[in-house]
Amino acid sequence: MIPDEYLQTFVIECNELLEEMEAALLIVEQAADDPEIINAIFRAAHTIKGSAGIFGLDPIVAFTHATETILDRVRSGEILMTSALAALLIDAHDYLRLLIQQVAEGSFSLSEIDDQGVNLIARLEAEKPSDPVPVVYQSKLEREEHDVVGTDHWHISLRFGTEVFRNGMDPFSFLHCLVTVGTIVELVTLVEAVPVAEDMDPESCYLGFEISFSSNANKLAIESIFNFVSSDCAIHILPPHSKTSEYQQLILDLPEQDMRLGEILVKCGTLTPNELEKILYLQAKQRDELAQPIGVALVESQLVSSPVIVAALEKQQQIKDHKKTEASLIRVDAEKLDELINLVGELIIAGAGTSLIARRAKMADLVESTETLSRLVEEVRDSALALRMVQIGGTFNRFQRVVRDVSKELGKDVELLISGGETELDKTVVEKIADPLTHLVRNSMDHGIEAAELRLARGKPAKGTLKLNAYHDAGSIVIEVIDDGGGLDKGKILNKAIERGLVSENANLSDKDIYNLIFEAGFSTADNVSNLSGRGVGMDVVRRNIQDLRGTVDLDSIPGQGSIVRIRLPLTLAIIDGFMVGVGNAIYVIPLDRVVECVELKAWSSDQNDGHYLSLRGEVLPYRRLRDHFATEGDRVQRENIVVVRYGEYKAGLVVDKLMGEFQTVIKPLGQLFNGEKSIGGFTILGSGEVALIVDVPGLMSQVEQERT
Amino acid sequence: MKKKQQAQRIVITGELTIYTVRELKDTLLDGLLLTEDLELDLSKVGEIDAAGLQLLVMIKQEAAVAGKVLRFTGHSPVVVELLDFSGLAGFFGDPLLMICPFTAEGKSS
Numbered sequence: 127m128i129p130d131e132y133l134q135t136f137v138i139e140c141n142e143l144l145e146e147m148e149a150a151l152l153i154v155e156q157a158a159d160d161p162e163i164i165n166a167i168f169r170a171a172h173t174i175k176g177s178a179g180i181f182g183l184d185p186i187v188a189f190t191h192a193t194e195t196i197l198d199r200v201r202s203g204e205i206l207m208t209s210a211l212a213a214l215l216i217d218a219h220d221y222l223r224l225l226i227q228q229v230a231e232g233s234f235s236l237s238e239i240d241d242q243g244v245n246l247i248a249r250l251e252a253e254k255p256s257d258p259v260p261v262v263y264q265s266k267l268e269r270e271e272h273d274v275v276g277t278d279h280w281h282i283s284l285r286f287g288t289e290v291f292r293n294g295m296d297p298f299s300f301l302h303c304l305v306t307v308g309t310i311v312e313l314v315t316l317v318e319a320v321p322v323a324e325d326m327d328p329e330s331c332y333l334g335f336e337i338s339f340s341s342n343a344n345k346l347a348i349e350s351i352f353n354f355v356s357s358d359c360a361i362h363i364l365p366p367h368s369k370t371s372e373y374q375q376l377i378l379d380l381p382e383q384d385m386r387l388g389e390i391l392v393k394c395g396t397l398t399p400n401e402l403e404k405i406l407y408l409q410a411k412q413r414d415e416l417a418q419p420i421g422v423a424l425v426e427s428q429l430v431s432s433p434v435i436v437a438a439l440e441k442q443q444q445i446k447d448h449k450k451t452e453a454s455l456i457r458v459d460a461e462k463l464d465e466l467i468n469l470v471g472e473l474i475i476a477g478a479g480t481s482l483i484a485r486r487a488k489m490a491d492l493v494e495s496t497e498t499l500s501r502l503v504e505e506v507r508d509s510a511l512a513l514r515m516v517q518i519g520g521t522f523n524r525f526q527r528v529v530r531d532v533s534k535e536l537g538k539d540v541e542l543l544i545s546g547g548e549t550e551l552d553k554t555v556v557e558k559i560a561d562p563l564t565h566l567v568r569n570s571m572d573h574g575i576e577a578a579e580l581r582l583a584r585g586k587p588a589k590g591t592l593k594l595n596a597y598h599d600a601g602s603i604v605i606e607v608i609d610d611g612g613g614l615d616k617g618k619i620l621n622k623a624i625e626r627g628l629v630s631e632n633a634n635l636s637d638k639d640i641y642n643l644i645f646e647a648g649f650s651t652a653d654n655v656s657n658l659s660g661r662g663v664g665m666d667v668v669r670r671n672i673q674d675l676r677g678t679v680d681l682d683s684i685p686g687q688g689s690i691v692r693i694r695l696p697l698t699l700a701i702i703d704g705f706m707v708g709v710g711n712a713i714y715v716i717p718l719d720r721v722v723e724c725v726e727l728k729a730w731s732s733d734q735n736d737g738h739y740l741s742l743r744g745e746v747l748p749y750r751r752l753r754d755h756f757a758t759e760g761d762r763v764q765r766e767n768i769v770v771v772r773y774g775e776y777k778a779g780l781v782v783d784k785l786m787g788e789f790q791t792v793i794k795p796l797g798q799l800f801n802g803e804k805s806i807g808g809f810t811i812l813g814s815g816e817v818a819l820i821v822d823v824p825g826l827m828s829q830v831e832q833e834r835t
Numbered sequence: 836m837k838k839k840q841q842a843q844r845i846v847i848t849g850e851l852t853i854y855t856v857r858e859l860k861d862t863l864l865d866g867l868l869l870t871e872d873l874e875l876d877l878s879k880v881g882e883i884d885a886a887g888l889q890l891l892v893m894i895k896q897e898a899a900v901a902g903k904v905l906r907f908t909g910h911s912p913v914v915v916e917l918l919d920f921s922g923l924a925g926f927f928g929d930p931l932l933m934i935c936p937f938t939a940e941g942k943s944s
Contacts, residue, residue, distance in 0.1 A: 291853045296884045298917065315921035317892040322900065323864055326893050328856035333885055 136177050137230040138457070143170040144223050145520075151219060152526045155212035164207060167215070168197040174222065179378075183234065185243060186225050191360075192247040193218050199357070214249055221246055251287060251358065278366050279311050280339040280348065281373075281396045283380060285319075287358035288330040295355055297333055303351045308341020314390045334380075336390045364396075373397060374405050460553070463513055470503075470510045471701075471792035477503045478813025511701065514554075518605070519547025521560050522594050525567055529592060532571045539578060539589045540571055546596035551603045555675055555695055559605065562668040562679075566607045566691050567592065569665070574611030574689055584686060586610065602677075603695050610688040614681070616640050641681045641689075645669040673824065676702075676717065704791035704810070706818065707769060708784030709752045710760025713818040715791050715810060716780065720771045720823045724785055727766040740779070742770070749779030750830055752821070755805065773824040780821070793820060805829050842872040842904075848879040851887030851914075859887075863894045871903050878909030883917050895927060 147170035150163045175190035193215065199205045221242060228234040282304075286297050304310060316334035320326060341348065345363060352361050362376055373396070377388065388406050391397040397405070477500045484492040522544045529542040575581075575590035582588055593608040616637060623629045623643045645665045672679045676696050683689035696702065696719070704715035725742070739748050749768055752758065760783075768779040793808045800806060807822030845866045847859065867873050875894075880887075891907065898905035907927055910918065918924045 291886045296853075296886075298885050298888075298920065301920070313920065313922050315888075315923050315926075317889070317896075317923065317926065320889055320892050320896065323860075323893055323897045326860070328860040328886060328890050328893070329853060331885065331889070333889055 133181065133229065136181060137226055139177065140174050140226045140229075141223075143174055144219060144226065145524075146170050147219055148216070148527055149523055151212055151216050152530060154207055155209050155216070155530070161201070164197065164201055168194065168201055171197055183225075183229065185240075186222070186229075189218075189222065189225070189243050189247060192250045193222075196250045214246075218246055218250060248289075251289060277338070277396050278340065279396065280308075280337075280341060280366055281362075281364040281368070281376075281391070282337040282339055282348070283335070283360075283362040283364075283376060284337070284352075285316075285334040285360040285380070286331045286355070287360075288327075288332070290331040290355060290358045291329050293358060295358070297331065297335070297355075300352055300355060301335065301337070304337070304339060304348070307343040307347050307351065308339055311338040311340050312393065313337045314393055316390070336396075338396050370401060370405060373401075377405065458513075467510050467514065468794075470507045471794065472811075473503050474507055474790075474792060475811045475813065475815075479815055482813050507701070511552075512550075514552050515550040516553050516556050517547060518549050518551060518556060518559075518596050518603075519544070521556055521563070522547050522596070524560070525563070525594060528564055528567055529571065532568055536571060537577075538571065538575055540575055541589055541591050543591060543593045544595075545593065549596040549598060549603060551695065555603075558671065558675055559693070559695065562671040562693070563594075563605065563607070565665075565668050566693075567594075570607055570609040570611065570689070570691070574609040574613075576612045580612075584612075599694075605693040605695065607691040607693075608688065609690075613685040613687055613689050614641050614644070614683040616685070619643055638680070638682060641683050644681065645679065676719070702791050702793060702820075704789045704820065705769065706786035706789045707752070707767075707780075707782040708786055709756070709782050710758040710762075712756070712758050712760070713786065713812065713816060714752060714756075714782070715789065715818050715820045716769060716771060716823065717807075717820070718788060720773065722770040722772050722777060725768050725770065727768050727781055740768075742779070745777075747777060747779050748830075749781055750826070751781040753781070753783070755826065755830075756819075771823045773827055776827070778823075778827055778830075780826075791818075791820065842874060843870040844874040844876060846876040846879055849881050851877075851880045851883040851890070853884060853886040856886045856890045860890060860893070863890070864897065867894065867898060867901070867903060867905070872906075873898065873903065874906045874908055876909050877907055877914045878911050880911045880914050883913050888917055888921060888923070891927070892923070 147167050150166045150170075153160075153163055154167070171190050171194045175187055175194055178184075178186035178190065196205070196211075197215075200207050200211070205211070225234065225243075284297070284300075290297060301310070301313065314336045316336065317332070319332040319334060321332065326332075339348070345365060348363055349361070352359060362379065364372055364376060373391065377391075388397070388402045392399055392402050477496070481493070481496045481500055484496045525544075526542055529540055533540045570592055571590070575592070576584070576586075578588040581590065591610045593606070595606040595608065597604055620629070620635070620640050620643075623640075623646070624631050626646075628643060628646050629635065645668070669679050672693055672695070678694045679691065681689060681691045703718040705718045705721050707714050707716060727740075738750075739746055741747070747768075747770065751766075753760075753762075763783045766781050766783060767785050768781050769785070770777055770779050789812075791810045794810060795808050796803070796806060805822055805826035806819050807825065808820045810818050810820060812818055843866055845863065849855070851859065863875070875891075895905055907914075918927065
C-alpha cells in the first residue's frame with residue numbers, strides 16, 4: 127500500500143500539472159504552434175507518467191505513455207498540431223483527470239485500463255506521422271568509462287503495438303531488415319502478452335522482441351529500420367557498453383516482470399548473470415525503500431562510482447531547482463495557515479488587553495511601548511492574512527475550458543478575455559466563488575451572446591466576447607462578467623415577474639431593479655430550456671452563494687450591446703469591520719457593511735409598546751429589539767437607538783441600548799452546540815477579554831420572519 | 836486424467852498469416868475442444884507471418900491451460916525458419932529439424 131501522504135502529494139501535483147496541461151492545450155487549440163507550449167504539455171504528461179510509475183499505477187503510466195508518445199512526435203515535428211489533435215489531447219487530459227480523481231478517492235483500479243482509456247489510446251495511436259521520423263527512447267551515447275556492461279553488442283527492445291498487423295506490417299520483416307546492417311546475435315520473442323484464447327484478437331499484435339545485435343552501424347541507421355513502425359512500436363535501443371543503470375532503466379520501462387526480462391537479457395548475452403543479479407537486487411531494494419534515491423542504492427552497492435552519481439544528482443537538483451523557481455511557491459497545509467491566523471487573532475486580542483491596562487495604569491512609557499507593539503501586531507496580522515490571499519487568475523483561467531466546452535455545445539464562437547487575474551483575495555472565497563461564477567459564465571453564453579447570424583445582422587462581429595475582470599475597490603474585490611450579447615429583455619423580465627407574482631403590476635421599478643429580478647428564486651425567461659441554463663434555478667442560487675460570502679451581486683444591461691454582472695466580495699472572511707453595540711450587559715458586533723445608519727428610536731417611533739414597525743422618513747421599517755431577541759438581562763436605558771441594517775433588498779432596524787463604534791473584529795467560529803442558532807454568525811473577544819457575539823443579520827431576520835408566520 | 840479420446844489431426848494448408856488467422860483461430864479452438872490430443876500438421880503451410888506465429892502461441896497456451904496435448908508436426912521449411920528466427924522453437928518444444936540461417940553465432944535453444 128502506498129502511504130497516504132505520498133499519494134496525496136501525488137494527486138495534488140498531478141492536478142497542478144493537469145491544470146498547466148489544460149491551459150497549454152487550450153492555447154494550442156486556438157492556434158499557436160509554439161514549441162514552448164507543446165513542451166509544457168509534454169513535460170506535464172511526462173512528469174505524471176514518472177510519478178505514476180513510482181506508485182505503480184500502471185494504467186496511468188500506460189495511458190500517459192501513449193499521450194507522451196504522440197506529444198513527442200509533435201515536438202519533433204513529425205505530426206502537425208492541429209486543433210483536432212488538440213481536442214483529442216484535451217479528451218486525454220480529461221480522462222487522466224478522471225483517473226487521478228479515482229486515485230484520490232481510492233477507487234482506482236490498478237489492474238487495467240478501462241474501455242474509455244483503451245479507446246483513447248487507440249485514437250492517440252491512430253494519429254499518423256505526417257513525415258515519419260523514428261521515435262526512439264533516449265539512451266545517451268556518451269557514457270562513463272566505468273560500470274558499463276561487458277557486452278560488445280547493441281541491445282534492442284521492441285514492443286509492437288496491437289495495430290501493427292492491421293496496418294499491413296509484419297514485425298519479422300523489420301527484424302529481417304536488421305540483418306542488412308548487422309548480425310542478430312540472439313533474438314528472444316516475447317509471447318507473454320498473448321492473451322488467453324477468448325480475449326485474443328488474432329489480428330492484433332501482442333509480440334515483443336529482445337535482440338542482442340552486433341553491428342558497426344551507428345544508432346541512426348539502426349533506428350531508421352523501424353521508421354515505418356515507429357508510431358506503433360515502443361523501441362529501446364542501447365548501444366554496446368551501455369551503463370548498468372541504463373539497463374536498469376530499460377527493465378523498469380518494459381512491461382514484463384523484471385525477473386523474466388532479466389533472464390531474457392542474460393539469454394541474449396547482453397548481461398552476464400552477475401550483472402543481472404546486481405540490477406535485480408538493487409531493484410528489489412529500491413522497492414523496499416521507496417524513499418531511498420536510486421543513486422544511493424547504486425553507490426552503496428558500488429555499482430556506480432560516486433562521481434557519476436554526484437553528477438546525476440546535481441542534474442536532478444538542477445531540474446528540481448528550476449521547477450521551484452518556475453512557481454517559487456511552498457506548499458503549506460491550509461490548516462497550519464488557519465492556525466497561524468487564529469493565533470494572530472489571539473495576539474490582537476491580547477495586545478488590545480495590554481493597551482487597555484497600560485492606559486488605565488497611566489504609565490506613559492508603557493502606553494508608548496504597547497502602541498508600538500500593537501502597530502507591529504497589526505502588521506503581522508496583515509501579512510498573515512496576505513498568506514491566505516491567492517490570485518484569482520487561476521480560477522479565471524479555468525473558465526477558458528468552460529467557455530470552450532460551452533461554445534462547442536451551443537455552436538457559438540465565443541472568446542474569453544481575462545483581465546485583473548493578479549487581483550488577490552482570500553483562498554476560501556476563491557474556492558467558493560468558482561461555482562457561482564461558472565453559472566454566470568454559462569448563463570451569459572447561453573442567453574447573452576446571440577447566434578452568429580443574429581450578431582452579424584446586428585452589426586457585431588460573429589465571434590462573441592466574454593470578459594472576466596477583477597479589481598480591488600474600497601476594501602472589497604469586484605468581479606465582473608461582461609458579455610457583448612443582446613442584453614436583457616426588460617419587458618420580458620417584467621412580464622415574467624408579474625406572472626410569477628414577484629412584483630405587482632403597477633410597481634414603479636427602475637431598469638436596474640428589473641434586471642436584478644432575475645436573481646429572484648424561480649425565475650427564468652429562456653424560451654427554450656437548454657441543457658445549460660433556463661431551468662429557473664440558478665441565478666437565485668448564485669445570489670445566495672455570493673451572499674453567503676458576505677458579498678453582493680448586481681446586473682446591468684444595455685439592450686443590444688450586452689450585459690455586465692458585478693460581484694462584490696469582501697477580501698477575507700476571517701476579519702471584518704464590525705460595529706459594536708451594547709445591549710444590557712452584553713456587547714454585540716454587527717458587520718459594518720450591513721449597517722446603513724443609526725437613529726434614535728424615540729425620534730421616529732411613536733409606539734412605546736414595542737410594535738413591529740416604524741415609519742422612517744415615510745418608509746416602513748420593521749424593527750426588533752436585540753434585548754428581546756437574545757433575552758439579554760440588564761438595566762434598560764432611556765434612549766434606545768436603532769441600527770438600520772440592510773440585507774439583500776430589505777432593510778430592518780435593530781434596537782440597541784448603546785452605540786459603541788467601529789471595531790476590527792476577528793471572527794471566531796461558534797462551537798457545534800450553536801449550529802441551530804442562525805442569528806449569531808460567530809464571536810469575537812474584545813480587548814477587555816469580554817466575549818462579543820457577532821450578529822448574522824440575514825439569519826436573524828429569517829428567524830424573525832419564521833416566528834411571525 | 837479422463838480417458839483419452841482418439842487423437843485428432845488438423846492440417847493447416849497454405850497461408851498461416853494475418854489474412855487467415857481469424858478463421859483459423861476458430862478452427863483450431865473448435866478442434867481443441869473436441870479432443871484431448873490434437874496434432875497440428877504444419878507441413879502444408881506455405882507462408883507464415885508474425886500473426887500466424889502468434890496464433891500458434893495462443894493455441895499452445897490454450898492447450899496447456901486445458902491440460903491437453905498439442906503437437907505440431909511436419910513443420911514446413913517456412914515454419915522452421917520462423918520458429919528458429921524467433922527463438923520460439925523451445926517454447927513449442929516439438930522436435931524439428933534445426934537450421935540456422937540467420938544466426939552467425941551458436942544457439943543454445
